[in-house]
Amino acid sequence: VSRPRRADLVLVGFGHVGRRFASLLGESRPALLAQYGLDCRIVGIATRRMGARFDTRGVEIAHDGPAAAHPAAGSAALQVITQLARSSDADLKIVVETTVLDIAAGQPAIDHVRAGFAAGCHVITANKGPVAFAYSSLNREAESAGVRFLFEGAVMDGVPIFNLVRDTLPLIEISGFRGVVNSTTNHMLTAMEAGETFGAALGRMQAEGIAEADASLDIDGWDAAAKTAALANVLLEAGISPPAVHRIGITESDAARARQARANGQRLKLVASAARDRSGKVSASAKPMALPATDLLAGLEGKANALILQTDLLGEIAICQLEGSLTQTAYALLSDLVTIAKQPARRGAPAR
Numbered sequence: 001v002s003r004p005r006r007a008d009l010v011l012v013g014f015g016h017v018g019r020r021f022a023s024l025l026g027e028s029r030p031a032l033l034a035q036y037g038l039d040c041r042i043v044g045i046a047t048r049r050m051g052a053r054f055d056t057r058g059v060e061i062a063h064d065g066p067a068a069a070h071p072a073a074g075s076a077a078l079q080v081i082t083q084l085a086r087s088s089d090a091d092l093k094i095v096v097e098t099t100v101l102d103i104a105a106g107q108p109a110i111d112h113v114r115a116g117f118a119a120g121c122h123v124i125t126a127n128k129g130p131v132a133f134a135y136s137s138l139n140r141e142a143e144s145a146g147v148r149f150l151f152e153g154a155v156m157d158g159v160p161i162f163n164l165v166r167d168t169l170p171l172i173e174i175s176g177f178r179g180v181v182n183s184t185t186n187h188m189l190t191a192m193e194a195g196e197t198f199g200a201a202l203g204r205m206q207a208e209g210i211a212e213a214d215a216s217l218d219i220d221g222w223d224a225a226a227k228t229a230a231l232a233n234v235l236l237e238a239g240i241s242p243p244a245v246h247r248i249g250i251t252e253s254d255a256a257r258a259r260q261a262r263a264n265g266q267r268l269k270l271v272a273s274a275a276r277d278r279s280g281k282v283s284a285s286a287k288p289m290a291l292p293a294t295d296l297l298a299g300l301e302g303k304a305n306a307l308i309l310q311t312d313l314l315g316e317i318a319i320c321q322l323e324g325s326l327t328q329t330a331y332a333l334l335s336d337l338v339t340i341a342k343q344p345a346r347r348g349a350p351a352r
């Protein structure tokens with residue numbers, strides 16, 4: 001029986017997703033050990049306000065944050081990543097990036113990912129920023145560092161999109177996609193069709209914790225545009241960033257449009273799409289569209305999301321998520337961890 005492989009993790013960002021991931025990792029410990037021979041420990045945590053905490057014996061995860069945290073002078077994130085690289089002797093060293101999305105440039109998450117690679121660590125993230133703004137360069141950097149860059153949680157929480165394509169669609173060529181990938185706007189459009197005003201629907205989404213307190217990322221279409229760029233970069237090698245996505249958000253006037261569409265047997269949906277034309281150029285958009293009732297995307301109620309992939313050998317295939325949750329996003333990170341664990345250890349290579 002071979003000895004379990006040890007994985008040391010540092011969490012950069014410890015908000016909703018980071019905390020749920022930490023608890024799910026605890027719940028999944030026996031299964032990770034039994035099924036993948038993986039023994040995981042969280043050895044570091046960094047957040048903007050709490051600073052850095054690192055202990056090779058494992059940090060104690062208090063409910064309200066890292067125990068005895070102390071604000072760091074420079075970047076707490078870079079501090080724990082450096083400590084992971086220098087002080088851990090684990091077989092696998094993994095940075096788990098769950099800081100907030102910055103829609104202007106994907107920072108500082110991109111710097112955190114780069115620092116992870118430079119330190120010889122694998123990086124997994126639920127943040128759309130790095131893959132939406134810098135996928136191809138980060139992917140190259142990960143390859144040359146001999147580490148993995150995985151981001152299943154960036155789009156549609158834990159529903160496998162990137163894993164599906166990478167692991168189960170060999171030789172398939174994807175020429176485009178269409179989807180509904182933002183829950184807040186889909187929920188609002190559904191509510192407005194039924195007569196609720198824009199303001200009331202938005203207020204309810206905020207009260208239920210589905211929309212952010214600052215919901216502009218959702219309603220202005222930026223979240224959908226970032227997901228569109230991420231999907232286009234990975235599935236179509238588009239090499240774009242969110243500002244290149246033709247973006248139209250939803251406004252008060254869409255309440256009447258949604259009701260009118262419904263009356264005409266259609267549904268108004270914020271559709272994220274991208275396609276490669278014959279010259280190889282990828283165009284991408286995220287905008288409200290009235291869809292015929294027969295369209296699979298038209299049937300998505302409330303918080304449901306779906307993505308339809310246009311492929312050469314399988315025609316159109318779709319994957320659907322009826323409702324997202326924090327557990328699903330945390331599961332995406334867990335599945336990325338398992339992807340790394342399944343990689344055979346490199347013989348003669350330094351432990352990574």
Ligand SMILES: NC(=O)c1ccc[n+]([C@@H]2O[C@H](COP(=O)([O-])OP(=O)(O)OC[C@H]3O[C@@H](n4cnc5c(N)ncnc54)[C@H](OP(=O)(O)O)[C@@H]3O)[C@@H](O)[C@H]2O)c1
Binds near residue numbers: 108153
């Ligand atoms: N929530 C979801 O359901 C969901 C679903 C899919 C994907 N995501 C993505 O997952 C990520 C995290 O979401 P969340 O809901 O967990 O956000 P959150 O609750 O706001 O937590 C964000 C965390 O990032 C930390 N942070 C921000 N800037 C930092 C920096 N420069 N260095 C170190 N830490 C920093 C924050 O620290 P402080 O608290 O100290 O400021 C906080 O711990 C986002 O990118 C989001 O888009 C979220």
